[in-house]
Amino acid sequence: MAAAGRRVVSSRDAERLGVDARALRRAATDGRLVRVRRDAYVDGTRWGRATGPARHLVQVSAAARALPDAVFSHESAAAVWGLPVLGGWPSSVRVVGAYRGGGRRLAGVVHRSSTLTVETESRAGIRVTTCSRTVVDLARERPFATALAAADHALRAGLVTEEELALLVASLGPRRGVRGARHVVAHASGLAESPGESLSRARMIEIGLVLPALQAEMRDSRGLIGRVDFWWPTLGIVGEFDGRVKYRRDEVDDRRSPDDRLWDEKLREDRLRAAGSRVVRWTWDDAWDVARFADVMRRAGVPLAS
Incomplete structure (x- = not known):
């Protein structure tokens, strides 16, 4: 049944591979295959891992x-x-x-x-x-x-x-x-680089906050610090959405270890603060809850638009 790992398999497909209908049903019963609709099966292991x-x-x-x-x-x-x-x-x-x-x-x-x-x-x-x-x-x-x-x-x-x-x-x-x-x-x-950033901006719009610039390049006396998710220049506030994915080796195009990425992120944030910016961070849980996100923004000093 290896072919089922690559695509949807029907009973006719299975017959061409030398697998009869009873074997197909047994594979679905024991979890090797998953029936996604009538006469359509996929590999059970891959289905279990699928997003x-x-x-x-x-x-x-x-x-x-x-x-x-x-x-x-x-x-x-x-x-x-x-x-x-x-x-x-x-x-x-x-x-x-x-x-x-x-x-x-x-x-x-x-x-x-x-x-x-x-x-x-x-x-x-x-x-x-x-x-x-x-x-x-x-x-x-x-x-x-x-x-x-x-x-x-x-x-x-x-x-x-x-x-x-x-x-x-x-x-x-x-x-x-x-x-x-x-x-x-x-x-x-x-300019939004992730669904989490889009969700965050949607909440800002729904709440009626002063809206930030997106993906702004930040610099200090040493040169480029990096790009930030959100930047309120008149307030001197940097906003960063923290999605866990950025620290998982298997889901980012970055071969550094999670510890190295966290350390580099800390050094980057230290430079932003030393250059005079306030940095506020939030997570998926914060952004999903409108009231909770509004409180994060209020404590950071981001006001409502006039």
């Missing part, structure tokens, strides 16, 4: 085999495009427009018709809504922070432009959710 977006992408791939004419949208398109979705991934996949399944309901598939023209692209053999449409769809339905993280990533990765997003939102007229989408597009920035 939320990776699991949803597998579900999309499996559904695409059953629905070859489907156009995947919303979070399902986001998984294909590689966009982050804060707040959790749905258990069902999303498709829009007509598909070969006709009107019948399929387990694990949420189908919505649309009065809008559905512009699509093919990514890895899967038909999805365009990246700009995907971002705007999320912005019309999901919370502001979730949609902002997706929009920021799409801009940073060069998958969309600000002009494309603005034109698409303008073309929607007064439809449901357009006001929220317009709010997201107005604040989206390709």
